[in-house]
Amino acid sequence: MIWINGAPAFRLSICVTVTSTRCVTGGATAAAKAPTMKIKLSAVAILAMILSEPSQAGTLSDAEATFLDQMVIASVVLEQRCDGYEVDGSGSVQLGARLLGSPDAAMAMIDAYAAAIKARDGESYDPAKFRPEVSDAASRTFRHVRTDLIRNPKRACAEYGEAGVDRGLLRRY
DSSP: OEEOTTOTTOEEEEEEESSSEEEEOOOOSTTTTSOEEEEEEEHHHHHHHHHTOSOSOOOOOHHHHHHHHHHHHHHHHHHTTOTTEEEOHHHHHHHHHHHHSSHHHHHHHHHHHHHHHHHHHTOOOOTTTOOHHHHHHHHHHHHHHHHHHHHSHHHHHHHHHHHHHHHTSEEEO
């Protein structure tokens, strides 16, 4: 039995047509007097509805995942205030353009990461730029790197900071 929200006077029965018509209406006593709307769906249509439900989130390409991981690592180095490092904005876009094929693609990934950070922090963000798969991947990398930086700050700051410098995402000051 499927109830239609906002219309308690109607019952919706789903009928499946395979070789014969069988309707599933349930036995709710409160709805016994309500009119029934019957919709015939073929088994193929029901199967299609079930199988087309996979998550709305896409997947990151290898290049996107690589660029995102590198951005997250650099941002954690900055967030943990590792001495001697600052962001290299033009280097970030150049690296992204090399990995993703264009500066526009790099900026789109940077914007998606910025939207993910804002969403996580409860700030307003542009929903058109938010990508759930970016948010999920960034959260995993962030937790891993931040844990490293908390456990052994000197070693991890040097390791992650120098990697960020080598890639062009960070620069020393």
